[in-house]
Amino acid sequence: MAVKVLVVDDSSFFRRRVTEILEQDPEIKVIDFAVNGQEAVEKAAQLRPDVITMDVEMPVLDGISAVKQIMQANPTPILMFSSLTREGASATLDALDAGALDFLPKKFEDIARNSDDAIKSLQNKVKEIGRRRLSRFVRPSYTPSAPTAAPSTPLSSGQTRPSIAQPDRTFSRSSAPVSPASPIASARASGKKYQLVAIGTSTGGPVALQTILTQLPANFPHPILLIQHMPAAFTPAFARRLNTLCKIKVKEAENGDRLQAGVAYLAPGGQQMMVESRGGSRTLRVFEDDSARITYKPSVDVTFASAAKAYSGDVLAVVLTGMGADGRDGSRLLKQAGATIWAQDEKTCVVYGMPAAVANAGLAAESLPLQDFAQRIAKEVGC
The missing domain is CATH 3.40.50.180 (Methylesterase CheB, C-terminal domain)
Structure with a gap:
């Protein structure tokens, strides 16, 4: 079964280019496009793709906000595309905060020595995160995990940026709560010395x-x-x-x-x-x-x-x-x-x-x- 992908980007050229790359692999099928974050949220619910590729900067609703809404309503493996700038790096980390699983630079030549390697990198990432869901979880239902106890990062505006969050990354089809951490109180240290x-x-x-x-x-x-x-x-x-x-x-x-x-x-x-x-x-x-x-x-x-x-x-x-x-x-x-x-x-x-x-x-x-x-x-x- 092919991995079904929803491609989200406000650039028609980039949507077309990503689609061409992905569909060179017979194990990947682009099922639709979205031109902004709001449309991505709606199509994620309608189409239930196995993977979503998501731009950060888009009109109507930006990529980070779209990731948050999708992970709350219809958790789906999301691969972000980001610019290689300081602002792009910060935004990408915010997307991971929101629940995205991974990211790639928007300029494909920045991720590999040549275009063939870049194409394979994108295809492989999509298949890896998509197949993991296909092989284990058919139709997900979201169970939020407990928030982390880490403090927030202060911003100059007086707001706070959350730490990288812990959404339910199992995409479990069960509505049962996520199992708690395994017992480790009884685990003994080996006694080995480390440096x-x-x-x-x-x-x-x-x-x-x-x-x-x-x-x-x-x-x-x-x-x-x-x-x-x-x-x-x-x-x-x-x-x-x-x-x-x-x-x-x-x-x-x-x-x-x-x-x-x-x-x-x-x-x-x-x-x-x-x-x-x-x-x-x-x-x-x-x-x-x-x-x-x-x-x-x-x-x-x-x-x-x-x-x-x-x-x-x-x-x-x-x-x-x-x-x-x-x-x-x-x-x-x-x-x-x-x-x-x-x-x-x-x-x-x-x-x-x-x-x-x-x-x-x-x-x-x-x-x-x-x-x-x-x-x-x-x-x-x-x-």
Whole structure:
């Protein structure tokens, strides 16, 4: 069965271009268009598409408001298109706040080395988030989850911007409440000593990272490395937002940063981040990578591999929701060095790709639901 897509954009050229790209894949079918957010809300209810592609800036009703209304009335996997500007990055994060699952730059040449790769990236993202719903949930009914306890980000106008929200991303056809977090009070720490926590993720990662990081205490005893597949224009805004919401400090990593306890370092988009040992201290090397051999920039594999070399087995590595298998090879090197690897479970992933690759390779000591990670990490590292 083809993935049914509703394309939403006020530009007739962009609607036509997205449709042409998507329908090159026989497993995707564009079923209709909407030219503004209000029309998108109405057609989402009428047509029940498997995926919606959504522009941010539109007349009548903007994309962010449309996402909010759709997720309240007819929750549907939504892929946002965004401009690669500071304002576009902020708006895209707001769309994730509202419940969108993922995003892509509007200029396709900004997401890949060539047009063929860009086309495949769009097609694959649509199929991944659409098929997950098709395979597990036929007709969704929305059950809101409990709000997060994270504080809001203050704005200059005196208003507040919400943290990245936690809508019911299971799109469950059951009207029963979402099951609570699994019991973790009885889970015992391994007793292993750590010096570093490293977390890699992709599709669905911004929400997953915020869910975990906002629950960590300010006195977290180790540095944290964050590798999120994200364009360069987005990582500064994402780091700033996390820093405002979290008790720990969060910053976009810079070349030469000395790793400090209680600080999370987000790998800059479009670059690689590696750990280096120098005179008893560990610093970050952040650099441009023109290699065609490595698909992801930043790459979880690259950072994990460097952590294995710099810290040996004293690493707790976590692989969260994401498409593909980035993180598997790096996790293998970490495990060979004696490190501990945890993966997110299938049920709570937006896309069960990266965690599945790690789990299926026999590298994950545990597969945990997203809501359990923060407390389990804190317990495991002794805080």
